[in-house]
Amino acid sequence: MKIIPASDSSLLVVFGNAISPALHERVIRLFYSFQAWHDPRIRNLHPGYASLLIDFDPLRMTHDELISVVQQLALASDSAVDRRANVVTIPVCYDIEFGPDLLDVSQHAGLSVEEVVRLHSSPTYLVYFLGFSPGFVYLGGLPESLHVPRLATPRPSIVGGSVGIAGRQTGIYPVDSPGGWKLIGRTPLRMFDPEATPPTRLQPGDRMKFSPIDRATFEDISRRAEARLT
């Protein structure tokens, strides 16, 4: 474990330099220890693949104070009992209309569309962290045969809920935004709702599965979600 002052108000705790569930487990344990510790001097926690950035109030805490807290919590959290990760199922409609790049992905991978859907929805993915934009998840576990390059030109706007693939990554655009991932489907669930507690459906360290649904089920869940919101 390496502790680096990243700014006058933050520390970066680095556990290693690889994308691996084992390193990530240490990130998540320290992250949840800090959350449970509830110190108002800590302003923000940013878990990454193999690091945790801790943002604090420099008027109320020094780097040295925080370093000793990190060391204590890291020791305690390394020996702590396993935190039980949530396994969240996200329904996805792999329809051509929602996944305009499905054919492109299937051609690139040399697989039928059905095989692409089966492969994409078979693993249990690990939510490494959320970042980039509100509710955007970085998932690990995409089968290698589905690693395809991102779009040459990003789309100026993508509907929230769209499921995409880029390189070794897969994920869900939580809100309407531009983006360059290849789109293969869409979930009817809202992945980010600023009024909800918690505001995102997935948390760092969660496990998740994509579950294929047909168009009728998609419309049905969408209708019920809208009814709940109005």
Add this chain to the structure above:
Amino acid sequence: MTIRVVKPGLFTTVQDLGRYGYAHLGISPAGAADPLSFRIANLLVGNDENVPALEMTLLGATLEFEESAIVALTGASCECKVGFAQVPVNAAFDLPAGAALKCERMTTGARCYLSVQGGFDTPLVMGSASTLVAGHFGGFKGRGLQKGDVLHVRQPDSVRIRSLRPGALDSLRAPRPLRVTKGAQQDWFGSEAFEKLFSSVYIVSEQSNRTGLRLKGEAVRPREQSELLTDGIPLAAIQVPQDGQPIILFVDQQTTGGYPKIANVIAADVHSVGQLRPRDEVRLVEVSIAEAVKAIGEQERWLREIFIS
């Protein structure tokens, strides 16, 4: 009391001092880009310093006040008028019922703050009234103000106003280099890169906003092009993408990123970043973490001493 937006200006949002505690869900703090001017605006009208106020950008808004109000304008220098009469800046003043406050083009600085005694009445989302445009939430309907919007103001619970000592803000005017500490990936860069970073004059690009400020000038490059594992980004970190042109990541920044961070603007100079305009010149100067921590403490003491008690 209500305020009607006659003209929204270039980009006007409701902000407070930011939304903390949600970075792990990808939610950046947002909040006032120049928190110092924001706090002064609130303190002048007798508000708590974190009460929602308006942040106007480069071109101010025209606002019609239904009832009389006590307001203050701080930050960028901006000619603001009611009718043909110029209104004071950096001081609380009365607006009569029905007045239309017209804020024009900002001449120096990029952001002007308008506080109203009582504060704007916008719902708290995750504990803050700040607008995060990329997330479409917070502030007024999660977006910049538009013509015809009607904002509500809370009934003030005190009528006490404050005033600044004469010349109190002069020290903010003088152009100074931005003070930075070395960043989390400082080891990626050789002494040559740091020499370039600290000796060059950079120009703020037109593609700069609350998400980040792109600097144009001498390219700085890491010793070798390797890929950084995506990690967390502190506020006002300076990252270096492949083209070597530094970017200051700002209040609406992405919470994680994959480019190495060479340096970080110190907390006490974040307010200056919020006042940088496109085409402004920027110089960077290195300070130690200890100096940076001392500077933020001094700034807090300064803020308490500039008001006439």
